[in-house]
Amino acid sequence: MKLGVNIDHIAVLRxxxxxxxxxxxxxxxxxxRAGAEQITIHLREDRRHIHDEDAIAIIRHSLxxxxxxxxxxxxxxxxxxxxxxxxxxxxxxxxxxVTTEGGLNVLSxxxxxxxxxxxxxxxEVEVSLFIDPNPExxxxxKELGADWIEFHTGHYxxxxxxxxxxxxxxxxxxxxxxxxxxxLKARLEQELLKxxxxxxxxxxxxxxxxxxHGLNYQNVIPISKIKEIEELNIGQxxxxxxxxxxxxxxxxxxxxxx
Ligand code: PXP
Numbered sequence: 038m039k040l041g042v043n044i045d046h047i048a049v050l051r052x053x054x055x056x057x058x059x060x061x062x063x064x065x066x067x068x069x070r071a072g073a074e075q076i077t078i079h080l081r082e083d084r085r086h087i088h089d090e091d092a093i094a095i096i097r098h099s100l101x102x103x104x105x106x107x108x109x110x111x112x113x114x115x116x117x118x119x120x121x122x123x124x125x126x127x128x129x130x131x132x133x134x135v136t137t138e139g140g141l142n143v144l145s146x147x148x149x150x151x152x153x154x155x156x157x158x159x160x161e162v163e164v165s166l167f168i169d170p171n172p173e174x175x176x177x178x179k180e181l182g183a184d185w186i187e188f189h190t191g192h193y194x195x196x197x198x199x200x201x202x203x204x205x206x207x208x209x210x211x212x213x214x215x216x217x218x219x220x221l222k223a224r225l226e227q228e229l230l231k232x233x234x235x236x237x238x239x240x241x242x243x244x245x246x247x248x249x250h251g252l253n254y255q256n257v258i259p260i261s262k263i264k265e266i267e268e269l270n271i272g273q274x275x276x277x278x279x280x281x282x283x284x285x286x287x288x289x290x291x292x293x294x295x
Pocket of ligand 1: 250
């Protein structure tokens, strides 16, 4: 399974001080050396971590294909069409969110998405849609002409965290909190089966399938066994681990798991 390393969090650390260190550009060679297959960055509308100059430099200098996650607003898509990363992953964006909280509502914005996909294809940029794992969103993505879908694995990751870590005691916004462990376990198994079935279905209709969000060194193992998922995009857990073992080792450890 291929690994895209989401290097936004390097810029998050830089922006904590609003200086020029650490520079996400310096991660490019390390990611390639460690065996990652792709660099993933999110150019948010508020530019809160990756800035335009970062994205331009990363697209120019990366030895690996660059997957740029972004909202479908006109100025961002103009930017993507001008600088032409290998792939654009269209994500929903809310200003107040800490991270991308769910998948795109593909069904309610089909006309806009169709235009966006057309423009990106004209610029020879592959298109992925970041969706929640459900059959309607998969079919709509196919009909709109997306090349890839990426399943938002946040729900799976939350269930895992509630079952196997202490997050359930601290994270009061998650509604399954009240569930007893055996029910959480059943939900987690259901979610995994759903991801497996839907990945198979998507591959069957010739969509390429990626997944990401909240994946870490523990919960990635069952996901890595779903052979229809070609690629995982992972950020937080790899950059967090790199604080203790260095980026190259953190990526190699993840590559070994998947
Ligand atoms: N894939 C997409 C489309 C995302 O928006 C994100 C989060 O920015 C990720 C993958 C990586 O998520 P995480 O940082 O939780 O590994």
